[in-house]
Amino acid sequence: MTPDDPTRLGRRDRKKRQTRAALAAAALRLVAERGLDQVTVEEISEAADVSSRTFFNYFPSKDDALVGDTDADRDTVLRALAAVPAEQPALEALRRAFAEVVTEVQGDAELSLLRMRVVTQYPVLLARLISGNAVTERALVEATAARTGLPPEHGYPALVVAVAGAALRTALIRWATGGGAGSLTALLDEAFTAVAAGLPDPRTG
Numbered sequence: 001m002t003p004d005d006p007t008r009l010g011r012r013d014r015k016k017r018q019t020r021a022a023l024a025a026a027a028l029r030l031v032a033e034r035g036l037d038q039v040t041v042e043e044i045s046e047a048a049d050v051s052s053r054t055f056f057n058y059f060p061s062k063d064d065a066l067v068g069d070t071d072a073d074r075d076t077v078l079r080a081l082a083a084v085p086a087e088q089p090a091l092e093a094l095r096r097a098f099a100e101v102v103t104e105v106q107g108d109a110e111l112s113l114l115r116m117r118v119v120t121q122y123p124v125l126l127a128r129l130i131s132g133n134a135v136t137e138r139a140l141v142e143a144t145a146a147r148t149g150l151p152p153e154h155g156y157p158a159l160v161v162a163v164a165g166a167a168l169r170t171a172l173i174r175w176a177t178g179g180g181a182g183s184l185t186a187l188l189d190e191a192f193t194a195v196a197a198g199l200p201d202p203r204t205g
Helices: 006-034 041-047 052-058 062-067 070-083 090-107 109-121 123-148 155-177 184-196
Strands: none
Touching: 006 041, 006 052, 006 062, 006 109, 041 052, 041 062, 062 109, 062 123, 070 090, 070 123, 090 109, 090 123, 090 155, 090 184, 109 123, 109 155, 123 155, 155 184
8 A cells, every 4th residue: 555545545634624623513512511611622632532632622612512513514515506507597507506504414413413512602602603604605606606607706606605595594493493303495485485486474374
């Protein structure tokens, strides 16, 4: 096996992802039990069975471990959006891109629900998450503008991204309120179907 063997590199990458996930899970569980100010990086590292030095190889701070990797999430959704055929309408393209993020969220439902509960409990964490989401929204507006041939300052890309984001948040909130029961993908599809239909008044159905 050479140093550049792809199998070896694959195992190394998986190990890094596992360590990162273990640190995030330890941070969330400890903070959920004790409170944000009562948990240290050293305690998180010990719970994940790594050194504090290793912790800082993955996260700049405790708060970053709690909020999650918004940069990686942004890359995931942008890659997914880029993979949607160009002829698909913008709203449908965003639905398909968000479906990939939703699959990851539901794939680790327990941790995802815990993160949502912890982050919304502390304004400092919620502010970090909102900031990261704002960067993602701007990137999606630019990507949608490019797909539609419109300038980024045109109203349509910003509007369709905002509407799609609202559909995603609605699905996530409904899923979290139900304790993670049911299909988050189905809730996402339901929200996007309602938007695509023009949000008809259910009383007239």
